[in-house]
Amino acid sequence: MSSLVFYLLTVAIFFCIYSIYGWGLNLQFGLTGILNFTYITFVAIGAYFAGVAALQPGNGGIGGQYILGWHLPFPIPPIIGGIAAAILALLVGYVGLKRLRSDYLAIVTVSVGQIVWTLIGNITPLFNGWDGLAGVPQPFNSIFQLDFNHYQWIFLVICILFAVLGFWIIERLTHSPFGRVLRAIREDEDVAAALGKNVFRYKMMAFVIGSIYAGVGGALTIAYIGAFNPSGFTTMETFIIWAAMLVGGSGNNRGMILGAFIVPVLFNEGTRFLPSTPGNPLLAVSIRGMAIGLLLILAARYRPQGILPERKTIFRLDGLQQGGEVGGDRVVPQ
């Protein structure tokens, strides 16, 4: 019984974290139309920097070697993770967003992902190379001193708090004049520019804010698992977040929550219950990838706008129209 509770708690925590990932990607693609095919790299940078901010200085021994080692208390590491991801976004955005069309930017992001992955794996002094970071302290557990089973509850509360705050911020931004400009840019950059909007600046802001969500989500991930290495940020991971967004409904933050439930939780976690096949331990993993791919194809065919599509903005006009009745025509110049 307790192992089932343990498992459900784990799933709930990842559900929160994937929702946070999703909102960031949704701001970048769903709202602004920026094709970021290496979203997980920003997650990873957030995770690594949050990790080395929370760890004791590395001694090169059992814990491995890594930079920083500031041993900072929660919630400072997630902030550092968010800032680190934002800085990477500024660098990538400066190269990719200034002059390139979105499809070329997509190629740039794929390249950046490969470069960062290879560098982090090979330059061991950064984040302990392919072995990665381990033993990252659990937030507040030096105070509570709980065993891992009970500590899960604490961490779930932390994740829910982050998710609620993240949702509040992203909803405000989405339904503000800022979000409206981003959607205008998604529809037609030239029109947005012809209406006086600095397209590069807005795309950069969307890219950076979205990456902060990635970085903070990554920081929560490493705080929960306590470890992170390059196998945690492969292309497949980006694919899962994209699938969650497209299935849930791009442009709709509630759709993202639904997508985070369907793809990473139901499909990715659900397929763990497939019976293991003797002699072929990777079969379940492969089936998982195929199942998500199939889901994506079906969604693209039958519901391209996602289960919860972007909602139409209806303004309340009470007291504004002069013609009296709503829809009443008025002042037709001859």
Added chain:
Amino acid sequence: MAIVSFPSSILKVTNLAKSFGGVKAINDVSFIVREGTVTGLIGPNGAGKSSVVNAISGFTQVDRGVVELAGHDITNQAPHRIAARGLIRSFQIARELQKLTVLENMMVAPFQQLGESPWRALISRRAVMREEREHLAAAVDWLQMFNLFPLRDEYAGNLSGGQKKLLELARALMAKPKVVLLDEPMAGVNPTLTKTLQGYISRLRDQGVTFLLIEHNLSVVEAICDHVVVLAEGAVLAEGQMNELRETEEVISAYLGG
């Protein structure tokens, strides 16, 4: 004598030149647009009209020449800077923001909205909402004038071709421009709506809006333009009033008679 027979120029183009590879799209173009007038820019296909529009609005960089808007040099500035200075252009093919509603298309237009800063959108919600209300009131007025009000909550992508043209004009006006640059507003528009658009433009001119109008339909040009600039092969061939130009030999051979 307070007769404003010669209002001051608000847009001044001097010796503009632009080549694409070996092709000279604009050779040497100079003209002015006076405040509160409708100035027409006509010429046969390939005369360089669209290139001039793109050069003025910052969508292409010119090789030579100066563009001044209300006394400010805007030559080769970024499109959004030129727009912020008060020159709003439309596009030859209507480019509505499809997945935004008609009203949202209007609401994008005002400059420097408070809530366009993500930070202010988060923390100054009241001030942002107040500003939104003001813009909404203006948007409702414009939509009612252009008979688009009943369609306000429709996605702009669902409008008919003519309605899109109207929306584009309304959206340009929403930005409170000094000069509106209309690139073939009547293209693909039925005769009835052409008349309507003509009426709107004349009326707005009377209210003080300045237009630079690119148009192929010469009867429209004759009806609403106070001044006409004829382009041919990237240079100004003639200028004046349309009824005079109809008599001019070189205009007839370059454009009208062929």
